[in-house]
Amino acid sequence: MKETPVIESKQRGQVDHNHGMELLRQMKSIRALEDKAAEMYSKMKIRGFLHLYVGEEAVAVGVMQSLTQDDNVLCTYREHGHALVRGISARKIMAEMYGKQEGCSLGRGGSMHLFDKSKKFFGGNAIVAGHLPLAVGMALADKKQEKGDITACFFGEGAAAEGEFHESLNLATLFEVPVLFVCENNRYAMGTALQYTHHEQNLEKKGVGYGIEATAVDGMNVLAVEKAARKAVKYIRKTGKPYFLVCNTYRYRAHSMFDAELYRTKEEVKEWKKRDPIQTFTDQLLKQGLITEKQIKTMDKEIEKEIDEAVDYAEAGTWEPVEDLEKYVYSK
């Protein structure tokens, strides 16, 4: 039987100054945006559900490097980071979380429903696994129209227990459509740990039964994720077939802002933080002499400024008139 290859952390890819800076900047920007979102949530500026991506940054950043602007991206409700890396500005994201009409979804969606058609960013989908069939259909449409684009679909390991995951993998292989399925395995489906939700915890093995090429990668290592994603995307573009990439990662913060975290220990979280994707990557860059402390400080300041401006933009934003409530239920 074919063994599923697993890329270990030690197989770190090589990186130069510019690309290293870019990856670091993207990961740091996500974390800064998320920390600010949490702050604004506690100030009751952001309401509803808020799911933060802190700890998982290397996954979105690593995978996005492999995509072009013509590829489709679909995400879960924990998607602020993906949206940001995809090119939706922090201010548009923050305004959306505020519910202001300057937001990327006109304020209609909020934190869980970021959309930007011009960036081919299709949510922000909050029914777990509900967007997987959409990804298959979008890839099918691209195939029929011979566009040559791929569709990247991010979802958690919780989604991999849903029927739609299995239906979608089966459909994708039957249709032979170019979908990159990215499982962000953060080990908890809300508060239920992996061992209680999956009998087979090497999730990449679920691809085998459907005849889908599959790999697991250390999702705390941005270079490893990037390398695995590039390999996957190369395969998809060459064959037109789907690929299943599992990124094993960890969510530092609670599932949402309502979560008291009764299901895991502080020690466990502490252990995972030792593998922090931003800190370990920073250490690597410093060690290899690819970046200086001064450059990091400058970067942090620039990011802080960008995020503060995003808050100002959201604060200054306006509410959609109530008269528009029923607009966009149907097309005009």
Place this chain on the structure above:
Amino acid sequence: MHEQQTIEKITYRDALRQGLEEAMRKNDKVFLMGEDVGRYGGAFAVSKGLLEEFGADRIMDVPLSESGFVGAGIGAALGGMRPVVEVMTVNFSLLALDQVVNNAATLLHMSGGQLNVPVVIRISCGIGRQLAAQHSHSWEPIFAHIAGLKVLSVGTHEDARYMLGMALQELDPVVIFEYTAMLNHESEIHEDQIVRDIKKAKVRRGGKNLSIITYGAGVYKALEAAEKLMGVGIDTEVLDLRVLRPLDIDAIRATVTKTHRVLIIEEAWKSVGVAAEVTALIMEHAFYELDAPVERLCGAEVPIPYPKHLEDASIPQTEDIVDKVKKMVGK
């Protein structure tokens, strides 16, 4: 061969097929996907022969995964195609309901107007073939409840022939209900009964004493009842709703204003159904036109049983309609 002057009768099934065939020929972005639509020829033979004409890329057989392939249809619509997704029967549609509600009906609004979902979902339905409780559902009211959908009901041969083509002009998701019990029913296509508009209800028969408002399998039953009632001097109007969401309030108001008496016929369970909604609309828009309370004949509120006599008793039959109307007009 028929003489040229002869008006041909066709089955409801053939009318559906012709509509589908025409849509496929007109636009190469249109494709059909569903269980058994290709090699089997369609569970009810509606798509028979289309695989040979259009090939497996456009007549796509899919595995039994309603949520998966309905969702894929929605995705294909987002991606610029014009998919027609066939759900074999309404009884399996609940497995795909999340996709319909949370994606098809929601994305336009939730994305602030960025994403259109021009998918057409065809669903076979109806009661009367002794298929027992799990295969005899009438879920039109469930779908008609969902904001963001357009919901059509094919009650006549004319709509069987032309509704799909009109649905494919829409930018929004359209759900079309087709009735299996009518598939073999033959009729002419009457030019004056064709409505090239899916915003409007249609008066299928004019009358002055009472209005029957109905849809789907109720339409021909109501027309048959109206013929019988004419024999006893009751002139009944029959309004075919055709569009269950959004309902044509103007047409409902017009028929009430004309006859001042209303009976609503629906095969779905009575509570919280389309008939209830129409009743409420009449209260809101035409209450002072009424000479008598609105009445309803609907499905009995039971899981539909297998034995023929009990199945028949579960839904309004032509004789029930005749009796009810006679009572309502005091004859």
